[in-house]
Amino acid sequence: MAPQKDDPQGEAPQVKTAVRGIDRKSTVDASADVLRRAILSGEMAPGARLPPERELAEQLGVNRMTLRSALARLALEGLLSARQGSGHTVKDFRHFGGPGLVPAVLEVLDDARLREAAVRDLLATRRLFARLIFERAAVAIDRMSAVERAKGGSLDRLRIAIGRFQLLCQAGVLPEELALADGAIVEALVGVTRSPVLPLFMNSMLQVLGAMPELLAAIYSEPRGNAAGWATALAWLEADPRPAGAMLEQTLERRDEVTMARMFGRAGKKSTGGGP
DSSP, rough: OOOOOOOTTOOOOOHHHHHHHOOOOOHHHHHHHHHHHHHHHHOOTTTTTOHHHHHHHHHHTTTTTHHHHHHHHHHHTEEEEETTTEEEEEEOOEEEOOOHHHHHHHHHHHHHHHHHHHHHHHHHHHHHHHEEEEEEHHHHTTTTHHHHHHTTHHHHHHHHHHHHHHHHHTTOOOHHHHHHOOOOOOHHHHHHOOSSSSHHHHHHHHHHHTHHHHHHHHTSSSHHHHHHHHHHHHHHHOOTTTTHHHHHHHHHHHHHHHHHHHHHHHHOOOOOOOOO
């Protein structure tokens, strides 16, 4: 491919940004947010070069040190690449980004149908991961000796976490606090599996959900139903853990339909209170 006329070295063209200045009280976080949104929305297309640091810093109304910190953060997120002498180039987040970008991607979706489909995909991913955790936990419980099961040590942490979640549900705390307590239950359940891999994916999923207050409000709009669901799930594990994964996925699917209806304002199925 022949080099473009405005780029005799054959490098990517410099993007013409229309980013707005940010509140001077905000620094690295706000700068990264503005640039991230421009990249995810397509305003800064993959392959385009950012303006020189001095020019971009002036557009954002920040100093160059702040800008460099923001650019470094976006590079870690897979949104930018940096090369000495060439500045920063936009990368395709679909190829290089991670799950941490999900909340920001949803924010830039203007099409309501696309946004709804994206949330549905997120909930489906959550269900599949929950089933995997339960199946691995079931295997671990099934392999316990009779003495270990009698002591119940591996499930004690899970019981305590569920008990705390139930108390918070009764207290009527905010969805964000319920999400943290819910995450503690998942962490305890992952601990039963003794897997060194599952906690890493669990962290990513919990961080994504924690950054979406609107979704949390829909998930925990009837917290007593969430609490009853965890109690039921624990009973499954204690009685016969082998089918627990499939049963959990089916229950979560029904609850997720209710969550979608609450979030997008449609009439949905009434929650039965089952499932986490």
